Amino acid sequence: MAEKIKAIVLKSSDKKEKDLSVLLFSLEKGKIWVTLRGVKGANAKMKLAQNQFCFGEFVLEDGKSGKIVTSFECLESFHEIAENIDQYFEASAVLEVVDKLKFSSETERAQVFMLVLRALKAICFENLKNVYALDKFFISLFEILGVPLYGDKCSSCGTKAFERIFVDYSSGGLVCMACKSFSSEEMPKSAYIALKILSNTNFDKLSSVKLAKDSEVLLLKILVKNFETRFDERLKLMGILS
Numbered sequence: 001m002a003e004k005i006k007a008i009v010l011k012s013s014d015k016k017e018k019d020l021s022v023l024l025f026s027l028e029k030g031k032i033w034v035t036l037r038g039v040k041g042a043n044a045k046m047k048l049a050q051n052q053f054c055f056g057e058f059v060l061e062d063g064k065s066g067k068i069v070t071s072f073e074c075l076e077s078f079h080e081i082a083e084n085i086d087q088y089f090e091a092s093a094v095l096e097v098v099d100k101l102k103f104s105s106e107t108e109r110a111q112v113f114m115l116v117l118r119a120l121k122a123i124c125f126e127n128l129k130n131v132y133a134l135d136k137f138f139i140s141l142f143e144i145l146g147v148p149l150y151g152d153k154c155s156s157c158g159t160k161a162f163e164r165i166f167v168d169y170s171s172g173g174l175v176c177m178a179c180k181s182f183s184s185e186e187m188p189k190s191a192y193i194a195l196k197i198l199s200n201t202n203f204d205k206l207s208s209v210k211l212a213k214d215s216e217v218l219l220l221k222i223l224v225k226n227f228e229t230r231f232d233e234r235l236k237l238m239g240i241l242s
């Protein structure tokens with residue numbers, strides 16, 4: 001039976017000579033490998049479906065070894081990302097994160113799906129620093145997954161008297177000097193301010209934000225480390241950060 005899903009292409013891998021396996025992140029079914037048949041000889045419309053970042057409507061049918069795409073309509077190709085090295089790093093990082101995630105509910109998955117689309121749009125089309133969009137992506141992701149990093153008080157004792165702020169990587173929250181543990185690291189003030197501003201700004205207003213120089217990168221390193229610790233994963237692409 002044919003079914004229609006809305007999905008983003010995460011990555012592809014060669015299958016047979018003319019076929020291609022593509023990993024989709026879909027609103028309806030989460031992550032799913034599908035086959036694009038004879039994609040080299042296929043019409044141009046279908047060819048778009050093999051490109052990373054491409055967002056569209058896929059019609060799937062059951063094949064002998066899994067789902068086969070029988071029809072595809074591109075809703076947004078995001079092809080600018082592949083052509084623009086300044087956007088490629090941040091956008092690829094978003095997809096790499098999704099590739100690593102496991103979802104605990106359909107609601108959570110749908111929220112992450114919308115977040116990924118929103119982040120890609122910001123990176124691709126909006127006039128803002130792409131690292132801001134990637135920071136915002138991580139911050140929102142932690143909120144959706146129920147482990148928000150930002151808070152205006154110590155996540156352990158509740159004090160608001162933050163003279164020095166520490167990220168506690170074991171709990172994924174911010175703690176005060178008195179509550180810090182061996183798994184806590186001090187967060188530079190500029191990174192905390194960047195975290196606070198980005199937490200309180202939605203994507204639509206991101207282009208009007210201006211953070212202190214380099215604070216967005218300091219923050220990104222903390223967000224990545226928090227992600228890697230929370231989900232026990234390494235983000236390959238982020239290697240160029242360190």
Ligand SMILES: [Zn+2]
Binds near residue numbers: 155175178
């Ligand atoms: Zn405390």
